[in-house]
Amino acid sequence: MTLSAAPHISSDGQIPVREAAERHARIFNIQRFSLNDGQGIRTLVFFKGCPHRCPWxxxxESMSPRIQIIKRHAKCLNCRTCLQDPNECPSGAMEYVGEDITLxxxxxxxxxxEVFFRSSGGGITLSGGEVLMQHEFAGELLRQLQALGITTAIETAGDAPLDHLLSLTDHCDQVLYDFKIMDPTHARSVLNMNQSRVRQNFTALARRGVxxxxxxxxxxxxxxxxENMQQILDFLRPFNLTEIHLLPFHKYGEAKYPLLDKPYSMHKIKVPDDATVAPFYTMAEKYGYNVTLGG
Known part of the structure; x- marks a missing residue:
């Protein structure tokens, strides 16, 4: 998303995180008319910043909490007009990723x-990045939306202090909760994720009736x-849930990595076909779930 004015840019090509986090959110996209990530027609708000480092x-662009600059070299005119300010770029080769916005x-x-939410049974989903990194703003946003009768949801990996999570779930209708690598040691080394906290927080939310x-x-x-799928299903068994979403790997984000000067380690990994995914679908069905492929 492009900012209307050029902020201060550090030597590493990023913009510092705004200190007044309680008055502003830092987002990187608003996606309208989505049919995933909750029921009905939805608008998704993507919050910038994530503590995890999932290779896939x-x-x-969601990982860093800072506003970044991307450059599409194929569009660059080499005119030097921009002087590292995307707002001055005549070809659109450079742009800011991230925006500070008030509530x-x-x-x-x-x-x-709003008319689409109410006519379709949809609403607003807060995603990321990890929305829990901006929990104060997100919680107030959800509270105001809930007061207007708009259905709300969040997407999260649940890896944050419980009170941060509760400040959001107390004002939303649905939590889409990710389970990734279940082995705690492997999750820490690969994802920088505290898997024990993920499990504890899920349990706490379930007990509160979320x-x-x-x-x-x-x-x-x-x-x-x-093995990983079995661990997930065994963990979830006591909660008597009826729905689960399976999200097969895709490479839709691959083209973004070079724009951010990031390596894409999944380049040689094949997207799983239907035959590969089918056993996992069947496993979840045998546990009594209504299974949805995709969000």
């Missing part, structure tokens, strides 16, 4: 789609194993 991430500004944008939908990304070499 489809939104690498009233964001509410105004989101409510433009509507939870577990989601499992099926990633070759990481989560796409019978």
């Amino acid at each position: 991430c489809a939104n690498p 009233p500004e964001l509410m105004t944008r989101l409510l433009k789609d 509507k939870l939908i577990p989601r499992v990304p099926l990633i070759p070499g990481f989560t796409l194993t019978i």
